Amino acid sequence: MTLDTETAQRQVLDAADALFYERGVQAVGMDAIRSASGVSLKRLYQLFPSKDRLIEAYLDRRDQLWKSMLAEHVDAATDPRERILAVFEFLHTWFLQRDYRGCAFINSFGELGTVSPRVAELAMQHKEGFRQALGELAAAAGAPDPDRLADHLILLSEGAITRSAISGTADPATRAREAAVLLLDASLPA
Amino acid sequence: MTLDTETAQRQVLDAADALFYERGVQAVGMDAIRSASGVSLKRLYQLFPSKDRLIEAYLDRRDQLWKSMLAEHVDAATDPRERILAVFEFLHTWFLQRDYRGCAFINSFGELGTVSPRVAELAMQHKEGFRQALGELAAAAGAPDPDRLADHLILLSEGAITRSAISGTADPATRAREAAVLLLDASLPA
DNA sequence: CAAAGCGGAGAACGAACGTTCTCCGCCGAT
DNA sequence: ATCGGCGGAGAACGTTCGTTCTCCGCTTTG
Numbered sequence: 147m148t149l150d151t152e153t154a155q156r157q158v159l160d161a162a163d164a165l166f167y168e169r170g171v172q173a174v175g176m177d178a179i180r181s182a183s184g185v186s187l188k189r190l191y192q193l194f195p196s197k198d199r200l201i202e203a204y205l206d207r208r209d210q211l212w213k214s215m216l217a218e219h220v221d222a223a224t225d226p227r228e229r230i231l232a233v234f235e236f237l238h239t240w241f242l243q244r245d246y247r248g249c250a251f252i253n254s255f256g257e258l259g260t261v262s263p264r265v266a267e268l269a270m271q272h273k274e275g276f277r278q279a280l281g282e283l284a285a286a287a288g289a290p291d292p293d294r295l296a297d298h299l300i301l302l303s304e305g306a307i308t309r310s311a312i313s314g315t316a317d318p319a320t321r322a323r324e325a326a327v328l329l330l331d332a333s334l335p336a
Numbered sequence: 337m338t339l340d341t342e343t344a345q346r347q348v349l350d351a352a353d354a355l356f357y358e359r360g361v362q363a364v365g366m367d368a369i370r371s372a373s374g375v376s377l378k379r380l381y382q383l384f385p386s387k388d389r390l391i392e393a394y395l396d397r398r399d400q401l402w403k404s405m406l407a408e409h410v411d412a413a414t415d416p417r418e419r420i421l422a423v424f425e426f427l428h429t430w431f432l433q434r435d436y437r438g439c440a441f442i443n444s445f446g447e448l449g450t451v452s453p454r455v456a457e458l459a460m461q462h463k464e465g466f467r468q469a470l471g472e473l474a475a476a477a478g479a480p481d482p483d484r485l486a487d488h489l490i491l492l493s494e495g496a497i498t499r500s501a502i503s504g505t506a507d508p509a510t511r512a513r514e515a516a517v518l519l520l521d522a523s524l525p526a
Numbered sequence: 527c528a529a530a531g532c533g534g535a536g537a538a539c540g541a542a543c544g545t546t547c548t549c550c551g552c553c554g555a556t
Numbered sequence: 557a558t559c560g561g562c563g564g565a566g567a568a569c570g571t572t573c574g575t576t577c578t579c580c581g582c583t584t585t586g
Contacts (some may be wrong), residue, residue, distance in 0.1 A: 170447050172362050175543055186564045187545085252498050253446035257360050257437060259501070269502050298515035301508065304498050306489030308442050311449070312459050312542065318491065325488040325519060332518040365573055368527045378573085387574065531584090538577070547568070556559085 154186070155193050157183045162204045167250050171201050172257050200231060201254070205268045208250045213275065215240070220279075226287035227330060230299065233280065234326055238319035241310040248311030249304075276300060288335055295333050302326055345383050347373040352394045357440050362447050388452070391444070395458045398440045403465065405430070410469075416477035417520060422491065423470065424516055427493060428509035431500040438499050438501030439494075466490060478525055485523050492516055 152259065161182035163173040176197055180187050194200040219236035223229045247253070255269040280299050282293035306322035351372035353365040366387055370377050384390040409426035413419045429437065437443070445459040472488050474482035496512040 168450055170362075170450075172360075172447070173451070176545080177543085187566080188547095188563070191545070247450065248446060252442070252502070254445035255502055256446045257362070260359055260437065261363070273499065273502055294511070294514070297508075297511040298492075298518070301495030301499065301512050301515060302488075302491045303495065305493065305495035308494050308498055309463065309491065312442070312445055312456075312463055318487075320488040321484070322491050324484070325491060328488070328519055328522040329491075329515060332522060366575080367573080378533070378577095379534080381575070528586090529584100532582085535579090536577105537579095539575085541562090541573080543570100543572075545569085545571105547566105549565090549567095551562105551564090553562080554560095556557100 147323075150192070154183075154185050154189055158190055158193060158200070159203060159207055160187050162200055163207065164245075166201070166204050167208075167247055167253075168271075169252055170257055172203075176200075185318060188306070198264070201258075202264060202268065205251065205254060205272070209268070209272050211277070212272075213279075216279065220283065226283070227334065230280075230283045230287055230324060230330065233283070233299070233303065234306070234319055234323035237306055237310075237322065238316055241306075241316035241319050243310060248308050248312065252304075252308065273300075273304075276303070287330075289333055290335070291333075295329070298329050298333075299326060341383070344373075344375050344379055348375050348380055348390070349382060349393060349397055352390055353397065354435075356391070356394050357398075357437055357443075358435060359371075360447055361443070361444055366390075388454070391448075392454060393457065395441065395444060395455070395462070399458070399462050399465070402467075403461075406466075406469065410473065416473070417524065420470075420473045420477055420520065421513060421516060423473070423493065424496070424509055424513035427496055427500075428506055431506035431509050432437065437502065439497050442494075442498065463490075463494075464491070477520070479523055481523075484523075485519070488519050488523075489516060491507070492519075 158179065161179050162174075165178055165182060176187065178188065179200070180190055183190070185193075194203060198285065216236050218235065219239070220229050220232045223232045251269040251272045254265050258265040260266075277296055277300050280303075281292050281296035284295040284299070289295040302322040302325050306318040310316060311320040348369065351369050352364075355372060356370055359379055366377065366380065369390070373380070375383075380521040384393060406426050409429070410419050410422045413422045436488065441459040441462045444455050448455040449459065450456075467481070467486055467490050470493075471482050471486035479485040492512040492515050495506040499508040500506060
């Protein structure tokens with residue numbers, strides 16, 4: 147069964163995503179990805195010349211997927227204030243996924259942050275992208291200091307992400323939304 | 337050079353703490369701990385019969401140390417509101433440590449949470465302890481719903497912990513404190 | 527001084543890792 | 557039909573890991 151490059155790549159990334167996310171990047175061997183993807187080792191190494199490259203591709207795809215899911219939730223609302231709160235509803239649906247295991251970037255950073263500058267960089271870029279998105283939402287809502295509000299909101303979000311992972315419940319998203327409402331009341335002009 | 341049990345144990349835990357925290361638990365071999373601690377492998381395995389046990393001991397000690405450092409900062413203030421804000425000053429001094437790498441429990445959970453129930457449990461207990469401490473501070477400050485305020489404050493704290501690790505700056509502690517002030521203004525009776 | 531046992535240094539072992547290589551069967555071109 | 561090259565399956569290689577074992581010197585006791 148010969149696969150064209152595109153499907154082989156997709157199958158490898160699907161398998162890598164599931165395994166890396168569930169068990170962590172270091173605990174998953176290339177052999178496990180070979181078995182799960184059905185792509186031979188030779189081809190796997192043609193597509194991704196090293197495990198490091200595969201990890202990068204895994205994080206890249208997570209970043210894109212995450213951003214598009216966030217945008218989807220936010221764009222379902224029109225009121226600027228509701229668009230901010232939609233972020234926390236997105237988090238809530240994310241936390242409810244059966245295989246939710248926290249943020250892949252935080253987890254990968256914890257594993258490889260000190261030894262792989264590339265992973266550290268990707269984690270920083272991912273979080274910076276999120277912060278900028280929040281900044282734009284805050285500015286659109288008329289916040290007098292959008293950067294500061296964005297910082298406050300991202301703290302709630304990141305806190306909810308890790309707390310939800312460790313506690314195993316989606317509740318932190320609800321609590322984060324509550325706190326966000328209080329912060330918006332305090333920071334947004336009436 | 338023969339060491340008594342107590343010093344050997346302390347040297348091993350000192351080495352394990354530094355190495356596990358810096359590089360992650362999976363990336364550090366028992367040999368590295370042997371070299372760094374100066375304790376022979378044989379003795380090391382007498383003190384900690386497996387790497388899993390050593391990881392548990394590492395997390396246990398981190399938990400105790402963290403709690404006592406937090407209590408130290410909090411107890412330096414007397415005003416109930418200041419005692420809550422002292423939490424964020426504690427975080428700030430923590431983030432400024434040169435080797436700061438985020439929360440050992442979050443990092444270990446990311447690495448082993450799915451495969452080691454013990455690590456998952458220790459992470460949950462550690463975070464639950466923090467949440468309870470915040471709950472007591474909130475109650476002492478007269479919060480009408482201390483549990484809820486504690487949840488909001490812990491989200492800010494956890495968010496600051498991971499953001500500081502990834503960004504490499506202590507700034508998130510300042511921002512978290514700002515947001516905490518807003519939440520206290522909204523939640524505490526005048 | 528002799529015998530016995532404890533601890534230290536590090537070799538050894540079996541497994542697992544990332545990566546490469548070998549072999550074999552299948553395909554299109556002549 | 558034959559040849560050449562590509563892809564798949566998985567063996568192989570060198571390293572590293574967690575854990576155990578061997579050897580040797582020191583100390584303590586009679």
